[in-house]
Amino acid sequence: MAVAKNAGAAPVKKRVRLSTEVRRQQILDAALIEFTALGFNAASIAKIASRAGTSKANLYVHFENKDAIFETLLKDVLQPALGAWQLPPAGHGIEKALDAYIDRRYHDMTPQMVSIMKLLIAEGHRVPALIQRWQDETVLPAHRQQQAVIDSYVADGVLEKSPLTDNFSFIMVPILYAVICKIIFTPEVAEAECQKTKETHRQLIQQLLKARAGVLPEKLL
Amino acid sequence: MAVAKNAGAAPVKKRVRLSTEVRRQQILDAALIEFTALGFNAASIAKIASRAGTSKANLYVHFENKDAIFETLLKDVLQPALGAWQLPPAGHGIEKALDAYIDRRYHDMTPQMVSIMKLLIAEGHRVPALIQRWQDETVLPAHRQQQAVIDSYVADGVLEKSPLTDNFSFIMVPILYAVICKIIFTPEVAEAECQKTKETHRQLIQQLLKARAGVLPEKLL
Amino acid sequence: MAVAKNAGAAPVKKRVRLSTEVRRQQILDAALIEFTALGFNAASIAKIASRAGTSKANLYVHFENKDAIFETLLKDVLQPALGAWQLPPAGHGIEKALDAYIDRRYHDMTPQMVSIMKLLIAEGHRVPALIQRWQDETVLPAHRQQQAVIDSYVADGVLEKSPLTDNFSFIMVPILYAVICKIIFTPEVAEAECQKTKETHRQLIQQLLKARAGVLPEKLL
């Protein structure tokens, strides 16, 4: 009657003890997947824990509660998100430089990035303080910094002044449209819409951003 | 603490009996508010019922289940949403016409419309069939129809061919950006961003859409 | 009305932590009582939980759902039920052996056994697979095994061939009648009916089962 305790070879869950940082990161990785796939409410602590290879109770050793996991996660992810809005250096022919820039931006639009955007839109309201800080300390400064560069080019006569140079962050707008398409439309339509948008985006930028000297300095894009 | 048992005047909950259509609409109205404010999961049947001034059980008299309410709601709201993407007739001076068009579009961006967009993005995945139908029977046809009009103008030499006339639905893109700003940013920043976007949008359209005769026919916008 | 907030002595519900096996068994015990008393539908999870001295939610830690509890319960109870249909060894005088056998059978007809029979009849349809396995792997084999023994006795000339030796499981039939009486009739009538049935049963068996040698081998009953 007595059941042999794990007789023979059985998959006994070993109690693994990891350093705080490692475990935290595992939890956050798991949480990112679950949250982006299902949203905050539908993502369950149980699923996150099992994906992280630990127990529900252990999540509470490392985080105050579900909201804290979400917040930490979004905080982490919103930091490098800045990069997505920054202009990296580019080549020398202006047309090529712009094309390369556009390519890079649309290439960065990975499924993961799309998921995070969705999460931000759908659940951002849960972490208003975080959003505000992100907005005030990341998004707006990045806009300003970029705008300052553009302004200096215009002042230096490198670029012609135009509505677009006056509000340079506007240049990102079509990319957001593409992201939203990926979120709401079927994959085929989304893909088609993205291609069309990218092409129009490219052509319009080429038309709107005219460098006086015909060449943009490396720093621009 | 002791509640008088209906002493004197009787505030007894009278049972209100309404026609199916009226009650259904009340429920849908309540549901729209709750769903847009909280999302599908966080919105509760109890809250929707009380907002609709009826009982939980009565919701189930009028709808199969929570999903059915959501679906009905989105279906209803996605029908006239077509209008938001259609170009209504406009005046005669091209600059004025375009300005009026832009004004109208940004004016239509009511809080309710913003909420619905959020719902669509955040919860659209719940009703894939609905989304597909909306996409195939509303969004894409509207795009096509609009594009056909523009194409005819270009063919007739009324408008100059340009990247924007080649992909005319691109003209809506900044509006989506403004909507997303309203969803994720703080009201002040969102408002500022909208103003900037609108102005840039206006100027760029003015610049990009050049009518040969300097006048757009009434039918265009 | 005002409840003293745990004044003086503290009857705070201590959280009792038991091993899975113990708790599972407690739940099954409670469930058996509730199910047999009320039937599947009328038995409530809340009642079972409180009878088991735990919370509703904890039932769901140990069982998938209500059906799983029911199925586990019936599975457990249908295993030893085999015994009820098997013939245990007996003494040497044939009359005495048969009397002892009858006594034992009617003595085994405990209220609990009656409840389980009722459950089986009333709710067996919920677990068709289980019933089928019980029938195929327990009831029919037991019949066959018993029949084989009887057949060998007949072949060996120990017992005279008769309709009863041809279909020996028929011998249990009056016991089932007694059980059903206990389920549907009032206790007094049921008891009287059982007595009458038992006596008739005894006499008829004595009359029908005649051993050639006047003695049944120990193994028969």
Place this chain on the structure above:
Amino acid sequence: MAVAKNAGAAPVKKRVRLSTEVRRQQILDAALIEFTALGFNAASIAKIASRAGTSKANLYVHFENKDAIFETLLKDVLQPALGAWQLPPAGHGIEKALDAYIDRRYHDMTPQMVSIMKLLIAEGHRVPALIQRWQDETVLPAHRQQQAVIDSYVADGVLEKSPLTDNFSFIMVPILYAVICKIIFTPEVAEAECQKTKETHRQLIQQLLKARAGVLPEKLL
């Protein structure tokens, strides 16, 4: 916009007004089907109403509540059930008479009768008064009356005294077994068990009931 009220040909539910008795019987017929198929709890008022071709609310015009329907139903059905226990007249050759009797009894074991037995066992406890009356005024009197007839035959020397003539209702016992088999076993096994039981039953009765004169009076079976 105004929806034409049942434009063209539509299946408008006509409000049918029937005499109380007719409607009552329709409800009872529907209820019998639902109750026997599902049991008391699982049978729903809504289903009964729709099967009866009327509305839920109308059931409450004709019956106090669900229990009343059940009780009325069982009362009706328990009346003629008496017949099942009565011995109808038979032919003259004793073997043939007994065979005919057995045939009739097993033939009467219709699916409907089986369902009602199940209902009686599973839900009889809901109507103890009814069961008691049925037991005291139908079952027991029928037993007694039958027994009296048998006793007179024994006294008259028509039948030999035996355990079976002493407790003649015992003769029905195997039939109950067959019914229970039909309830709990799979159809094939149930059928096989019934056949075996019937045959053994027949042979044993033939063996046990010996008429002195070799002929049973018409009144016996």
Place this chain on the structure above:
DNA sequence: AATGAATGAGTTTTCATTCAT
């Protein structure tokens, strides 16, 4: 740090029953 067991507070859903017409 880790976890299996436990639970309170909630959720959606069902259903017998009642009300207003």
Place this chain on the structure above:
DNA sequence: AATGAATGAAAACTCATTCAT
């Protein structure tokens, strides 16, 4: 008599969180 609309009460079930070890 009949019924569509309405509802209170309860059901099963879920889940973030906590306790005991």
